[in-house]
Amino acid sequence: MYYDDVMESASFVRSRCNRTPALGIILGSGLGALVDSMEDRVFIPYADIPHFPASDIAGHEDRLVFGRIGNTEIVAMQGRFHYYEGFTMQQLVFPVYVLKTLGIRDLIITNACGGINGSFRPGDMMIIEDYINTLGNNPLVGPNDERFGVRFPDMSEAYSKELISFAEDTASEAGVIPRKGVYALFPGPCYETAAEIRALRAIGADAVGMSTVPETIAANYLGLRVLGIACVTNMATGIAKEKHSHEQVVAVANRISDDLTGWVAAMIKKWKIQ
Ligand code: HPA
Numbered sequence: 001m002y003y004d005d006v007m008e009s010a011s012f013v014r015s016r017c018n019r020t021p022a023l024g025i026i027l028g029s030g031l032g033a034l035v036d037s038m039e040d041r042v043f044i045p046y047a048d049i050p051h052f053p054a055s056d057i058a059g060h061e062d063r064l065v066f067g068r069i070g071n072t073e074i075v076a077m078q079g080r081f082h083y084y085e086g087f088t089m090q091q092l093v094f095p096v097y098v099l100k101t102l103g104i105r106d107l108i109i110t111n112a113c114g115g116i117n118g119s120f121r122p123g124d125m126m127i128i129e130d131y132i133n134t135l136g137n138n139p140l141v142g143p144n145d146e147r148f149g150v151r152f153p154d155m156s157e158a159y160s161k162e163l164i165s166f167a168e169d170t171a172s173e174a175g176v177i178p179r180k181g182v183y184a185l186f187p188g189p190c191y192e193t194a195a196e197i198r199a200l201r202a203i204g205a206d207a208v209g210m211s212t213v214p215e216t217i218a219a220n221y222l223g224l225r226v227l228g229i230a231c232v233t234n235m236a237t238g239i240a241k242e243k244h245s246h247e248q249v250v251a252v253a254n255r256i257s258d259d260l261t262g263w264v265a266a267m268i269k270k271w272k273i274q
Helices: 002-016 033-035 094-102 161-173 194-202 213-221 246-269
Strands: 023-027 039-045 063-069 073-078 108-117 125-133 177-187 208-209 225-233
Touching: 002 039, 002 108, 023 033, 023 094, 033 063, 033 073, 033 177, 033 246, 063 246, 073 094, 073 246, 094 213, 108 213, 108 246, 125 161, 125 213, 125 246, 161 208, 161 225, 161 246, 177 213, 177 225, 208 225, 213 225
Parallel strands: 023 073, 023 108, 108 225, 125 177, 177 208
Antiparallel strands: 039 063, 063 073, 108 208, 125 225
């Protein structure tokens, strides 16, 4: 069922834009500016694509954007799906299967997050080295379809070491000083309590957010290399002096967006598809 739906979505997308992207990018809340750096763009609203989930979060455009940066053909997701919107884990990773079917080999995933590591500051960008899934749920739960991947996928390199070094090398050229650390997925939609943040810090998290991990799991399962970049829009509960608001998160994300775009565009120009 899932397989047929994925194939149907992919054929529809191909009927609108018959290009083979090598790299996929998922753009987090307020982080859509990269789309302006793409050439020869084709936009496909999610609402047009059969079987695609539909989201209604402020700050999300909700469309696929095909285009090129340098010689690299890319497809960006401007707007992503979250567990807290009520999607099943399987629904919210559906687009990753479609992008893989369209041809992508690597996936960059960006997000807005809260900083837990005391040396982080709002405005920082963190290369994700590893994740902690606190959800007690996983997008691969259910019968396995061997046409996509194996029953028990390895996650020892959920974020490609090669891509992490590449991102670090490119950062200095783009004038960016990135952080590195572990991203913890929290279900949301409420922000964490101060006690939860202390607990997350104790188990090794440097940052917390409500996305990215499901897509990372699905992408690894599908054999894609993943690079994750978490943009620190605020310090987490109990560390921050003020209360959180989504408007504030999006406003800071918008400010970080230019730095992120410069860095990611510099990477894409030199990207070596495996
Ligand atoms: N917690 C969870 N998700 C977030 C945060 C946070 O503090 N900031 C941005 N996304």
